[in-house]
Amino acid sequence: MTSDRRIVLFDLFGVIARHQRPGSLKKMAARCHASTGAFTTAYWACRRPYDAGWSATAYWTAVLRWLSRPVDAATIEELRLIDIDSWSRVDPRMVAYVRSLRGVAEVALLSNIPADHAEAFLAAQPWLHELDHVAFSGRIGAAKPDPAAFRHCVVAMRAAPADFLFVDDREENVRAARAVGLNGHVFTDRDESARAIGAWLRRR
Incomplete structure (x- = not known):
């Protein structure tokens, strides 16, 4: 009808x-002490659940664990703010x-x-x-x-x-x-x- x-x-x-601000993935990768390639893989591999309702904490915990990096609230918040700015x-x-x-x-x-x-x-x-x-x-x-x-x-x-x-x-x-x-x-x-x-x- x-x-x-x-x-x-x-x-x-x-x-x-x-689209995402150029250089943002490299900046976030450096914060995680990871290569840009490895970070980019983790960033996108975990993204769809985040888009569909995961919390920022759940998303960034998944990314950091993918990279075998320590998970702490300060790192998560810094990455979250860089990420938001990159899409602004x-x-x-x-x-x-x-x-x-x-x-x-x-x-x-x-x-x-x-x-x-x-x-x-x-x-x-x-x-x-x-x-x-x-x-x-x-x-x-x-x-x-x-x-x-x-x-x-x-x-x-x-x-x-x-x-x-x-x-x-x-x-x-x-x-x-x-x-x-x-x-x-x-x-x-x-x-x-x-x-x-x-x-x-x-x-x-």
Whole structure:
């Protein structure tokens, strides 16, 4: 079932926000007295549960144990703050574009982001509070491409899947959204995506 609603559902990192700050993994690796390669492997191997609801303490304990390093609260907190800062940058042009869409469509966000990162992002980026719905994986307990992440947005917004256009820079996430019934667009840059979004809105 469809309606006349138009909901553009954006990913955050790689679309509105920038990818991780260069050099951050090296900085965190040095804090752990580990090679950048070994740290990067541990960092990403443990990341999905963190995105889906693990606490920062559970995540960083897992990373440090993977690296056979001592686990202590001070190290965890330092790594946590470096990590949050590394993902803190936004693209001002994309923020302005997303805000401008609210005159013609409902605008929502679905991001893979740990709960403590989400709190920091909400505090630093007040424009997020203007959106019609914000879903952070660490808060909803499901991370893309898990179908549950997309179904959360459908249920929370009391909409039909076909009412959504999901915009993400990762093709696997767009495929997962389409499998649930959402429309999907793979983000490459602002201008190309603005054209695709405009075309979808005109067809509604």
